[in-house]
Amino acid sequence: MADQREAALQYARKNKEKFLNAFKEILTIPSVSTDPAHSADIRHAAEWLAAQLRGLGMQKVQVFPTTKHPIVYGEWLGAAGAPVVLIYGHYDVQPADPLNLWKTGPFDPVVRGEEIYARGASDMKGQDLVMLKAVESLVKTGGLPVNVKWLFEGEEEIGSPNLESFIAEHKDLLACDFAMNPDSGMIGKDYPTLTYALRGLAYFELRVFGPAKDLHSGIYGGAVHNPAIALAELIAGMHDTKGRITLPGFYDRVQKLNKEERDELARLPIDDKHFLEVTGAPALYGEAGFTVNERTGARPTLDVNGLLSGFTGEGSKTVIPAWAMAKISMRLVPDQDPKEVHQQLIRYLEEHATKDIRWELTAMAGGSASISDRNNIGVQAMEKALETVWGMRPYFRREGGSIPVVRDMQNLLGIESVISGFGLPDDNVHAPNEKMHLPTWYRGIEAVIHFFLNLKPQS
Amino acid sequence: MADQREAALQYARKNKEKFLNAFKEILTIPSVSTDPAHSADIRHAAEWLAAQLRGLGMQKVQVFPTTKHPIVYGEWLGAAGAPVVLIYGHYDVQPADPLNLWKTGPFDPVVRGEEIYARGASDMKGQDLVMLKAVESLVKTGGLPVNVKWLFEGEEEIGSPNLESFIAEHKDLLACDFAMNPDSGMIGKDYPTLTYALRGLAYFELRVFGPAKDLHSGIYGGAVHNPAIALAELIAGMHDTKGRITLPGFYDRVQKLNKEERDELARLPIDDKHFLEVTGAPALYGEAGFTVNERTGARPTLDVNGLLSGFTGEGSKTVIPAWAMAKISMRLVPDQDPKEVHQQLIRYLEEHATKDIRWELTAMAGGSASISDRNNIGVQAMEKALETVWGMRPYFRREGGSIPVVRDMQNLLGIESVISGFGLPDDNVHAPNEKMHLPTWYRGIEAVIHFFLNLKPQS
Numbered sequence: 001m002a003d004q005r006e007a008a009l010q011y012a013r014k015n016k017e018k019f020l021n022a023f024k025e026i027l028t029i030p031s032v033s034t035d036p037a038h039s040a041d042i043r044h045a046a047e048w049l050a051a052q053l054r055g056l057g058m059q060k061v062q063v064f065p066t067t068k069h070p071i072v073y074g075e076w077l078g079a080a081g082a083p084v085v086l087i088y089g090h091y092d093v094q095p096a097d098p099l100n101l102w103k104t105g106p107f108d109p110v111v112r113g114e115e116i117y118a119r120g121a122s123d124m125k126g127q128d129l130v131m132l133k134a135v136e137s138l139v140k141t142g143g144l145p146v147n148v149k150w151l152f153e154g155e156e157e158i159g160s161p162n163l164e165s166f167i168a169e170h171k172d173l174l175a176c177d178f179a180m181n182p183d184s185g186m187i188g189k190d191y192p193t194l195t196y197a198l199r200g201l202a203y204f205e206l207r208v209f210g211p212a213k214d215l216h217s218g219i220y221g222g223a224v225h226n227p228a229i230a231l232a233e234l235i236a237g238m239h240d241t242k243g244r245i246t247l248p249g250f251y252d253r254v255q256k257l258n259k260e261e262r263d264e265l266a267r268l269p270i271d272d273k274h275f276l277e278v279t280g281a282p283a284l285y286g287e288a289g290f291t292v293n294e295r296t297g298a299r300p301t302l303d304v305n306g307l308l309s310g311f312t313g314e315g316s317k318t319v320i321p322a323w324a325m326a327k328i329s330m331r332l333v334p335d336q337d338p339k340e341v342h343q344q345l346i347r348y349l350e351e352h353a354t355k356d357i358r359w360e361l362t363a364m365a366g367g368s369a370s371i372s373d374r375n376n377i378g379v380q381a382m383e384k385a386l387e388t389v390w391g392m393r394p395y396f397r398r399e400g401g402s403i404p405v406v407r408d409m410q411n412l413l414g415i416e417s418v419i420s421g422f423g424l425p426d427d428n429v430h431a432p433n434e435k436m437h438l439p440t441w442y443r444g445i446e447a448v449i450h451f452f453l454n455l456k457p458q459s
Numbered sequence: 460m461a462d463q464r465e466a467a468l469q470y471a472r473k474n475k476e477k478f479l480n481a482f483k484e485i486l487t488i489p490s491v492s493t494d495p496a497h498s499a500d501i502r503h504a505a506e507w508l509a510a511q512l513r514g515l516g517m518q519k520v521q522v523f524p525t526t527k528h529p530i531v532y533g534e535w536l537g538a539a540g541a542p543v544v545l546i547y548g549h550y551d552v553q554p555a556d557p558l559n560l561w562k563t564g565p566f567d568p569v570v571r572g573e574e575i576y577a578r579g580a581s582d583m584k585g586q587d588l589v590m591l592k593a594v595e596s597l598v599k600t601g602g603l604p605v606n607v608k609w610l611f612e613g614e615e616e617i618g619s620p621n622l623e624s625f626i627a628e629h630k631d632l633l634a635c636d637f638a639m640n641p642d643s644g645m646i647g648k649d650y651p652t653l654t655y656a657l658r659g660l661a662y663f664e665l666r667v668f669g670p671a672k673d674l675h676s677g678i679y680g681g682a683v684h685n686p687a688i689a690l691a692e693l694i695a696g697m698h699d700t701k702g703r704i705t706l707p708g709f710y711d712r713v714q715k716l717n718k719e720e721r722d723e724l725a726r727l728p729i730d731d732k733h734f735l736e737v738t739g740a741p742a743l744y745g746e747a748g749f750t751v752n753e754r755t756g757a758r759p760t761l762d763v764n765g766l767l768s769g770f771t772g773e774g775s776k777t778v779i780p781a782w783a784m785a786k787i788s789m790r791l792v793p794d795q796d797p798k799e800v801h802q803q804l805i806r807y808l809e810e811h812a813t814k815d816i817r818w819e820l821t822a823m824a825g826g827s828a829s830i831s832d833r834n835n836i837g838v839q840a841m842e843k844a845l846e847t848v849w850g851m852r853p854y855f856r857r858e859g860g861s862i863p864v865v866r867d868m869q870n871l872l873g874i875e876s877v878i879s880g881f882g883l884p885d886d887n888v889h890a891p892n893e894k895m896h897l898p899t900w901y902r903g904i905e906a907v908i909h910f911f912l913n914l915k916p917q918s
Contacts, residue, residue, distance in 0.1 A: 199677060203775040212739025217762045218658060218860025221790045222754030223734045225744035228763035228785070229694055236695035239688070275682045280671025283815035285684035295681030303676045304687035305778050306769035311786060316662040316823040318788060318860075319764050326687070327770060329777060331680045356742035364775040401677025401777075 007141035008449045012133065016442060019133045020116075022052075023441075026091070026125050027109040027118040033069055033092035033158045042154050045091045046070045049152050052132055056139050058150065066162035069154030073173070077147045083377060083455050084147040086176040086415070088405060089128040090156035090183065093120035094430045101432035114438050121436035122427035127182035128152065130422060130441060134448035145456035149176055153405075156183070160404060167412045178378040178415050180451075181406060182444075184399070185423030189440050191269055192386035192394035192447075194379065195419035197297065200332035200369035201402050202341040203305075206349075208234070208324045209358040214310070215320040224320065225356040228309040231324040234359075237352055238302055238328075242288040245302045245330070247344040248351070253335045255371075257298055264396050265293045278425070297398030301331045327364075331400060338366030367407050370417075371398075377455065378418040385450035386420070389443050422447075466600035467908045471592065475901060479575075481511075482588045482900075485550070486568040486577040492528055492551035492617045501613050504550045505529045508611050511591055515598050517609065525621035528613030532632070536606045542836060542914050543606040545635040545874070547864060548587040549615035549642065552579035553889045560891035573897050580895035581886035586641035587611065589881060589900060593907035604915035608635055612864075615642070619863060626871045637837040637874050639910075640865060641903075643858070644882030648899050650728055651845035651853035651906075653838065654878035656756065659791035659828035660861050661800040662764075665808075667693070667783045668817040673769070674779040683779065684815040687768040690783040693818075696811055697761055697787075701747040704761045704789070706803040707810070712794045714830075716757055723855045724752045737884070756857030760790045786823075790859060797825030826866050829876075830857075836914065837877040844909035845879070848902050881906075 012019070031045035032038040046063050053061045053074035061074040069092060077084065096106035096119045104110040109118035120126075138144050151174065153163050167174060186193040210227035211220070240246055257265075272284055275292050286295040295301070305328070310321030330341055342363050353359050372379055374396065386394040399419075406417045422444035428434045471478070490504035491497040505522050512520045512533035520533040528551060536543065555565035555578045563569040568577035579585075597603050610633065612622050626633060645652040669686035670679070699705055716724075731743055734751050745754040754760070764787070769780030789800055801822050812818050831838055833855065845853040858878075865876045881903035887893045 199680075201677070201777065203777070205775075210740050215738060216860060217760075217764060217788060218660070218790060219858070220734075220738060220755060221658075221760035221762050221859055222745045222749075222756075222758055223743055223751050224738050224740040225742075226762045228766050229698070231766075232691040232694035232763065235688055235691035275679075279674060279679060279683050281669050281683040281815060282817055283684075283813075284682055285813070285815040286681045290681075292682050296679060297681075299681055301676075301680035303680050303685045303777075303779055304691065304768070305676060305776060306771045306780070307687050307690075307766045307783060308768075308771040309763070310765035312765045312767040312784070316664075316786065316788070317764060318660065318662070318762075320762055321765070324766060325771070327775065329676060329775070331677060354742075354744070356740060356744040358741055399677070400680055401675060 004138070004142040005450070005453050008137040009446055011141050012137040012445050012449060019129070019445070022133070023116065023126065023129045024109045026129065027120060028107055030107045031092050031154065032095050033155055034095055042069045042092060046072050046152070046154055049091055049128070050074070053150060056132070056135055064166065066166065068162060071154070071162070071166055072152040073150060075149040076144060079144055079147045082146040082457055083178070084149060084176040085378065085455070086149045086151060086174060086179040087131050088179055088181045088183065089131065089152045090124055090154065091128065091152050092154045092157050093123070093125070094157050098432060103433055111438070115435040116438055117433055117435045119434050121434050122423040123429040123434065124183050124421065126436040126441055127421045127423070130444040130448055131180070131182060133445050134452065137445065137449050138452055144452065146452055149174060163405060164408045164412070167408055171413060174413055176413070176415060178376060179409050179417040180378065181403065181417045181419050182421035183403060184419045184421040185425065185427070186440070187268065187270055187395055187397065187425070189424055189437055190390070192390040192392065193397050193420065194382060194386065194394050195397050195399045196374055196379065197334070197371040197398040198369060198402050198406055199297070199400050200336065200338060200367050201329060202332060202338040202366045203327070203329040203364040204345060205362045205364055206231070206326045206328055207360045209322065210356070211320060211322050214322050217318040217320045220320055225354060226320050227357055228321055228324040230354065230357045231309065231326055234349065234352055235304060235326060235328070238348070243286050245300065247341070247348045249344050250300070250341070253337065253340070254300060255334045257294060261298070262294065265298065265398065266291065268293050268395050268397060296400040298333060300333050300336060303329055305329055333369045334371045336369065338368060367402055367404060370407050370410050372416045376416050378416070381454035382418050382420050382451050384454050385447045388450050389447045463597070463601045464909070464912050467596040468905055470600050471596040471904050471908060478588070478592045478904070481592070482575065482585065483568045485584050485588065486579060487566055489566045490551050490613065491554050492614055493554055501528045501551060505531050505611070505613055508550055508587070509533070512609060515591070515594055523625065525625065527621060530613070530621070530625055531611040532609060534608040535603060538603060538606050541605040541916055542637070543608060543635040544837065544914070545608045545610060545633060545638040546590050547638055547640045547642065548590065548611045549583055549613065550587060550611050551613045551616050552582070552584070553616050557891060562892055570897070574894040575897055576892055576894045578893050580893050581882040582888040582893065583642050583880065585895040585900055586880045586882070589641060589903040589907055590639070592904045593911065596904065596908050597911055603911065605911055608633060622864060623867045626867055630872060633872055635872070635874060637835060638868050638876040639837065640862065640876045640878050641880035642862060643878045643880040644884065644886070645899070646727065646729055646854055646856065646884070648883055648896055649849070651849040651851065652856055652879065653841060653845065653853050654856050654858045655833055655838065656793070656830040656857040657828060657861050657865060658859050659795065659797060659826050660788060661791060661797040661825045662786070662788040662823040663804060664821045664823055665690070665785045665787055666819045668781065669815070670779060670781050673781050676777040676779050679779055684813060685779050686816055687780055687783040689813065689816045690768065690785055693808065693811055694763055694785060694787070697807070702745050704759065706800070706807045708803050709759070709800070712796065712799070713759060714793045716753060720757070721753065724757065724857065725750065727752050727854050727856060755859040757792060759792050759795060761787065763787055792828045793830045795828065797827060826861055826863060829866050829869050831875045835875050837875070840913035841877050841879050841910050843913050844906045847909050848906040
């Protein structure tokens, strides 16, 4: 086995240019999922991936149509007794607008210095290629030490409308020990990172209604409760003076952070100064008693994502608006339940809304938080792989956002995900001049080679 | 003089049809001031009024051009020793859109039942005609008992951009004892009404800034103070639990209501039930310890006229907005000063805004409240006139809104205004199917005949 490890790494190092050419090939396909004008490009990208899988000796390679963009599947189950790893990826990309801010064409990949620039370079064609090229390095040097299944979707950037039902309808096909999801990134190029928890989401639209129609503030100011003010009062009451959320029972199910985990989060090489720099805010803010890494990763938060009421144009209009609207969302942590949070928000509104207004609450989107067992064999194999390549123990990060597919796989397949990709914070994901740092990309391929080999059962 | 009173009233009664025809004539002119396509109609309306004034024997009749729509002036100063009354009116109207909601053409006046329907019937060509026809009734039956000056503008519905400078430049021409301003209405057809106070206005735009750009609420929720929430907290703090405004020093200059005035306001035949009906609000709201008539007319109020922040479209977007905006305005009462209120709001923000956000405040519009001395000879003459015609003592109302021309005349000419017109609350002012109640219109003409005669010095 030591032989294959060295051979596979040597293969990867010798084929750097060939790997880069394949990377460039997929980056030239403008597989923008939002835009119907690109549906042929989407199909092209799906077929390109299917061909790659066939080239690697994968079986049952199939491009499944959906109501929108296809899902690519393939498998190789020849490693008897070894774990089955389900590799997730998406091949669609964000639109490239605004085009005029790109230094070179978004679908005309160009290497400048250590970076390759193109839409999708980091999110996530670069990550897909890391997985394909690590597997190729093993296939070409003695074969895969584990069983793999591949699932590439083409709708991640539009909210994966068909993924959940596809997984539900193909539970047997997708059965596995755990998933490998590289749709994530590192804290910095020198900081190998494993994400082991994701926050959940509960998203609402709250509308407050007052008078039956807009009123003249001169004639009626002093008669009715202004809906915009009533909404502001409801929002203001949702946090106490310590930055804690006041919805009744909101913290009841929140898992406490133990000392080991707090110590691990304290190791992260990102601090208040980092957050001040990247946000540009005048000062940081959050729940008292927790560090910024704890607050953004391991504690629930409540944000207002939008406000709208009355007259918002230039100048002045003396109106008492008939209604006011807020988009309000909470990031959830284990073991909060979005449905329970919905009920808590309703109770808060019932207790705090005054009788001089009416309100309507609509639940828009939601999902539970997910957390991986850090003793999972996949997590341990990746931890060791990252330490081997970077020469340091990786950072364990709780990420503030949600990756719905991680939750869907947990719910539908009963599996955990290893969340570890090789994007960097300055990759301009979803922005002009998206890029991938090539030295990190090559290191990623080596890390994934180690990862698969680390999973091989000891005989 | 008893003779002229009877003769003038008889003249008015005999000429009802002729008066109505003149009313219809001006209603057919689509003098919409917002729309450049109607500038010839605007000139037509101005010339029509100038011709009416000449027909009444007025002197120095002149159509003054402005940078936009002309001002019509005329005078008759033949009543030596009698007061000089400056009669204000505007001949422009609101646009008629949406046209499809009109039962008959907006500039094709039609009488249905007791009402005449047309754009401008109530606001305020009907009021202009009341003044012209009352003066005609006196001119034709022995002559005017007082001196009159007329000032008709064509820009009221677009904010009177040229009126203040015109008054400032023609102080001598406009010198008078008081103004008669019928651009107002009655509480109901059976309730003669005199408005003796108007609230002032202080209007602001407040912007709260947080992060340098919109942030992902998953990654950064828990790191920064959400500007939409910070704005909500600032707005929520502007009222205390008793509905009082918390800006430092806000009530220092507010004139207390004396018992006589509270008794007078309590007489008004509009109550909570009325306000509930016309506003359609689930319940009324306002400063504790004051009735709704006091709150809307005699107490200062603070409203949010608009809110805007972040994502306001359909669906959900998990953004922490970079900024949030509110339009905030206060209705002021004597002796509050809009400039001082601006400073009070700045102090409030300095004291309450947290260091994790930045704010910017822009003053948009403002003006002091005005109040008339109820012992003014004009007010007394009108009070008596209304009582004669309606058989009951009129209601003295403080109106919540502002009429800028009243303030301009107070500031520039040092005069008070008698504010008493004959519009009704259901006249559909600024809306489709605007109308004037003809029996009230005729009573208005009689009341103004009495008003002028009541002003004649007793010899």
